[in-house]
Amino acid sequence: MASSAKPIVSYLGPTASYSHQAVQQVFSEDKWALQPVASIDDVFEVTQDGLTTAGIVPFENSTNGSVVFTLDNLADRYGRYKDVTIDGEIFVGVHHCLVGRRDASEPAEADSPEGSGTCTPTATDPSPLKPRTAPLTSIRHVKRVYSHPQAFGQCTAFLSSYLRDVEMLEVSSTSKAAEMASEDETGTSAAIATHLASDLYKMDLLxxxxxxxxxxxxxxxxxxxxxxxxxDQLWQEQSMTKTGSKSLVSFTVPHTAPGALADVLSCFREFNLNMTSINSRPSLLAPFQYTFFVEFLGHRHDDPDGKVKQVLDRIDQVAQSWRWLGSWDIPWESFYSSAIPLHIITLTTLFVLSFHFRTVLAIIPWLDESPRPLTHASNIFMLNHEMMTPNRWNAAGFWSLDTIHRSRFQAYPHVALLNLIITSDKATDQKIFWKP
Structure with missing residues (x-):
């Protein structure tokens, strides 16, 4: 472990990436040194080599699926990361910006380069992709866009509608994309990145x-x-109520044996363990052979009924090879961070959960540095006269509201969703971290 007054947590950088936001949600800079690295490979390497205590890597996106760079490192085809295991998960709400330089010679109205797509149905494309938003200004001058492959996949409607014939260049992270676009003196490069990255690199919001x-x-x-x-101390400091646990295993099966994959998957059904995701990546042992990944509910080291041990023992019997990649607790406060610019009117969803007609949680956003009087919220929604207040501040260019992750509510019927319009006339936004 490198000598340091604080333990180190490494993440895919540079600063202002979504990985950086994920780190800030869990790791306090008062107690941890936040260290950006150049690639997902580097996060695994410094973790294995003991140069960092923990690493943060993107695993999957709700729109664009699994992050193959992370899966390839978890597959560990060459045995480089034998000590690396998964210890937890973080959810981050991802809201992309197109950042670049405004062209002063172009009209301020939204416009796009020649050859861009259209949202108008045609005979050849009766159901075109419809972007959620239009450009904020003219982007006719944009010739290339930098970003991470995942970001491109999450913004297909906007790109196909407004930037169809523009060159798309993949880079290691969204913050690296903003950095590269900012270095183009011609002003014809743009990037898909975070709102924070636009401030960091002094880019315009397009x-x-x-x-x-x-x-x-x-x-x-x-x-x-x-x-x-x-x-272990980190999880104790979080003081979160556990609602379950997950584990991840990887395995290979004989490529020519009929039903070999089904034999492994049936192990989870046999011992009544719910699979939550299945992925595969080329094993590189031979062409068109694969390493499979199964995520399931249960913990290897907290297994009172022995189901996890039994399923792992059975996998050992039927798989060609396998590896346990980690088990971790699912906290009740499995939250994500939604970036909401305060200089515009926006719609925020509040989650209220009640059991047996007794409200146990309410999350109310406040825009001021100090909590507003209770009466201010009475015309919005207030239960049990409780309100959440910010426990951490960081002036970073946008406001962030940590809320319960949406999927956590799917199993609970007594959930009320309340929409609240919030406004602010502040010239500078603030970044607020909330935690129930």
Whole structure:
């Protein structure tokens, strides 16, 4: 472990990436040193080598699916990361911006380059993709767009409608994309990145909320090694109520044996363990052979009925090879961060959960540095006369509301969703972290 006054957590950088936002949700800079690295490969390498205590890597997006770079490292085809395991997960609401330089010679009205697509149905395309938002200004001058492959996949409607014939260049992260676009002195480069990145690199906002879906969310994994004992202290500090646990295993099966994959998957049904995701990546052992990944509910080290041990023992019997990649607790406060610019009117969804007609949780957003009087909320929605207040401040260019992750409510019928319009006339936005 590198000598440092604080334990280190590494993430896919540069600063202002979505991985950076994920780190800030869980790891306090008062107690942790936040270290950006150049690639997902680097996060795994410094974690394995003991140069960092924990690493944050994107695992899957609700719109564009799994992050193959992370899966390839978890497959660990060459045995480089034998000590790395998964210790937790973080959800981050992802809202993309198109950042670049405004062209002063172009009209201020929204416009796009020649050859761009259209949202108008035609005989050849009767149901074209419809973007959620239009450009904020003219983007006719844009010739190339930088971003991470996942970001491109999450903004297909906007890109096909307004930037169809523009060159798309894949880079390691959205914040790296903003950095590269900012270095183009011609002003013809743009990037899909965070609102924070536009401020960091002093870029203009050419478009906001350009993602295909409003509920666009990325799940990040916290990785560590069996040497990283201070992660245990992190979970104790979070003081979160556990609602379950997950595990992830990888395995290979004989390629020519009929039913070999089904034999492994049937193990989970046999021991009544729910699978929550299945992925595959080329194993590179031979062409068109694969490493499979199964995520399921249950914890290897907290297994009172022995089901997880039984299923792993059975997998050992029927799989060609397999590896346990980690088990982690699912906290009740499995939240994500939604970036909401305050200089516009926006719609925020509040989640209220009640059991047996007794409200146990209410999340109310406040826009001021200090909590407003209780009476101010009476015309909005207030239960049990309780309200949430911010516990951490950071002036970073946007306001962030941490809420319960949407999927956590699917199993509970007593959930009320309340929409609230919020406004602000502040010239500078604030970033507020909330936690129930």
């Amino acid at each position: 478009g906001e909320n350009i993602e295909d879906r409003e509920d666009n969310t990325t799940r990040f994994l916290i990785i560590g090694t069996n040497r990283a004992h201070c992660l």
